[in-house]
Amino acid sequence: PTMSVVAASPTASHLADSPSVTSASLSQQPNGSPTRSAVGAAAALIKTGPPVKFGTTDPISLQEPSEADRLLSDRMREELEAEFPAETSDGMARRQAVLREIEQMFSDWATGLAVEAGLSSEEAHRQGTKVTTLGSYRLGVVHPGSDIDTLCIGPPNVSREHFFASFVPLLDQHQDVTECVPIPDAYTPIVKLRMRGVCIDLLFARLAKPVGPGDDPEELARDDDVLKNMDEKSVRCMNGFRVADQILALVPNQETFRRTLRFVKYWARRRKIYSNVIGFFGGITWSLLVARVCQLYPYYAPSQLVNRFFRVYLHWNWTKPVMLCETVEPRKEPGLSDLKVWNPKTNPADRQHVMPVITPAFPAMNSTYNVTETTKRILLEEFKRGFETVRLVEQQKAAWSKVHEPFAFFEQFQFFLWLEVLVRTDEVYKKFSGWVESKLRILVMQLEGVNGMLIHPNPLQYDLCGSDGEWPMGCGMFIAMSFSSDAGAHPGLTIDLRGPITQFMEVINQWADKDAYAGQFKLRLRWIKRSELPEYARDPEAAQRRQADAGPWRKRPAEEAAAGGAPAVKRPRVAANGK
Numbered sequence: 001p002t003m004s005v006v007a008a009s010p011t012a013s014h015l016a017d018s019p020s021v022t023s024a025s026l027s028q029q030p031n032g033s034p035t036r037s038a039v040g041a042a043a044a045l046i047k048t049g050p051p052v053k054f055g056t057t058d059p060i061s062l063q064e065p066s067e068a069d070r071l072l073s074d075r076m077r078e079e080l081e082a083e084f085p086a087e088t089s090d091g092m093a094r095r096q097a098v099l100r101e102i103e104q105m106f107s108d109w110a111t112g113l114a115v116e117a118g119l120s121s122e123e124a125h126r127q128g129t130k131v132t133t134l135g136s137y138r139l140g141v142v143h144p145g146s147d148i149d150t151l152c153i154g155p156p157n158v159s160r161e162h163f164f165a166s167f168v169p170l171l172d173q174h175q176d177v178t179e180c181v182p183i184p185d186a187y188t189p190i191v192k193l194r195m196r197g198v199c200i201d202l203l204f205a206r207l208a209k210p211v212g213p214g215d216d217p218e219e220l221a222r223d224d225d226v227l228k229n230m231d232e233k234s235v236r237c238m239n240g241f242r243v244a245d246q247i248l249a250l251v252p253n254q255e256t257f258r259r260t261l262r263f264v265k266y267w268a269r270r271r272k273i274y275s276n277v278i279g280f281f282g283g284i285t286w287s288l289l290v291a292r293v294c295q296l297y298p299y300y301a302p303s304q305l306v307n308r309f310f311r312v313y314l315h316w317n318w319t320k321p322v323m324l325c326e327t328v329e330p331r332k333e334p335g336l337s338d339l340k341v342w343n344p345k346t347n348p349a350d351r352q353h354v355m356p357v358i359t360p361a362f363p364a365m366n367s368t369y370n371v372t373e374t375t376k377r378i379l380l381e382e383f384k385r386g387f388e389t390v391r392l393v394e395q396q397k398a399a400w401s402k403v404h405e406p407f408a409f410f411e412q413f414q415f416f417l418w419l420e421v422l423v424r425t426d427e428v429y430k431k432f433s434g435w436v437e438s439k440l441r442i443l444v445m446q447l448e449g450v451n452g453m454l455i456h457p458n459p460l461q462y463d464l465c466g467s468d469g470e471w472p473m474g475c476g477m478f479i480a481m482s483f484s485s486d487a488g489a490h491p492g493l494t495i496d497l498r499g500p501i502t503q504f505m506e507v508i509n510q511w512a513d514k515d516a517y518a519g520q521f522k523l524r525l526r527w528i529k530r531s532e533l534p535e536y537a538r539d540p541e542a543a544q545r546r547q548a549d550a551g552p553w554r555k556r557p558a559e560e561a562a563a564g565g566a567p568a569v570k571r572p573r574v575a576a577n578g579k
Helices: 004-008 039-045 066-083 089-116 121-126 135-139 159-174 219-221 231-252 254-270 283-296 300-312 348-352 375-393 424-447 498-509 540-550 557-563
Strands: 130-133 148-155 177-181 191-194 198-206 415-423 452-458 473-483 521-529
Touching: 004 473, 039 177, 039 557, 066 254, 066 300, 066 521, 089 121, 089 130, 089 159, 089 191, 089 198, 121 159, 130 135, 130 219, 130 498, 135 148, 135 231, 135 283, 148 159, 148 219, 148 231, 159 177, 159 191, 177 424, 198 231, 231 283, 254 283, 254 300, 300 375, 375 424, 375 452, 415 424, 424 452, 424 473, 424 498, 424 521, 498 521
Parallel strands: 148 198
Antiparallel strands: 130 148, 177 191, 191 198, 415 473, 415 521, 452 473
16 A cells, blocks of 8 residues: 555654454354464455545555454444443433534523514524534533533524523523533533533524524534634634544545544543543543544554554654644634634644544644643553553453453552542532633643652543542542653652642632632642541542441531531532442
8 A cells, every 4th residue: 555644643663554363263252252264365365445535645554354353343332331231222312312402492481582582483483503513422422411412503583692691591591401510611611501401511602694594504614614603612612523524525435444542442441542632632632643544544443453553642743743643724704704714824823732533524623732842751551551451352361351351540659649629519510620620731841840750640530429528529630640760860869749739729729710709719838648548539439438338427416406407418510430
């Protein structure tokens, strides 16, 4: 195959064709793994598919999977389904019913606003509204308990202020809604909703011009012109849908892509490298990376793609971006020319990105702008481990579960920075913990400059499990620290963390809502040894049992008397274990 791809991918020597499972036999061992046979016999069975091209370059390989590769992929799917099952048909039906109800509520509400503004009933019904999905749900990678990223597309006469001030209270009053937390001031404004047990992350985008007769807002959203004169926040929300839609259009085989992505995302979560906010990769980035490997190996089976996923990105030249298609520069016309497209040649800030992975929809953006040198080091270590472990699976020396074995964070390190977010209500928890989490990357970058020390941030937020009698809810976050001569450490070296921590706390104190919620939140930060870890981090299950035995959290007697009884408190949705 042509190697014109090397300018933006690993070297040819790393990517040369080689059957991932050298087997000419269709038999299986008792454990379900394919048996091995002669390499020469396997090579004789290698078939290639017709020439195709997806993305910016020709494929690296047109090789089709052998029967052994298919068997190994089936085994991978079976093991994953046993540990991390996909959503059931009943669960999907419940999700679809919730989405239909939200869409009906949104349509009725927007129509009512239009009538109040003077439109006739017929005109109001023609104005065009749509509720659609994005993220993992749109990509078809859904498991029980996962959120549905949802976009409400509204007509020009419906503003974001209307949405948060009028529609969100309607949702909150719905009898089946048990949680409704609007965050209108976020970089991408969002409503976190729970309806009949289904968690929804609700976004809003306002169309800049009315929908024509017979036009579908979702179809219009696929065209770049929909962004003309659209406000910046609506562009960000709309592009969530447009990116997911483009990914599905740019992969050779959607089902193979989904099966591979399910494995990679589960692996990333278990290895504690799934978090865009803290500087690892988020869901959209993992999707883009898997999609690019599918383009480079269009006929491979999922097990082969997992192998190449680790291999490709371990050896990737990260001075070059990962892209599914060429970027499109904005047209020189009003309403579009101001949209910023990722371009390191013209934007100096884009040249500073450490591991660029570019979204395919216009305007192209870097999905990994939060990655630091520390998180890059950790990601590359995990790619290396992943590739080596997959090779053991292919050699029948390990099970697939070994690949996504949980990273033993608290056993791996001796020293930690321990942050605790402590709050009084669910609303304050979501806002303040989100603020702290979004700024944790700043602390990571400050700590990178401390001589003699390597750090490893943990993206999980650990439920306090009622461990603090003063505060009803909150979470713990941890950054591990290690010291080695390779990092410049030596006997007698003094490690001074005051500078990084002081700067971080100054940023935290800039929280816009701190006065509105005075006395309802607190951030506690300590340096601890492994032996000082709280129970909810060392043994979450034991902490949960202890909390259940103790009953609901209650205030101290004096506080309870003053308040007239203990309040009902919703528990925050935060991680309490490695899954």
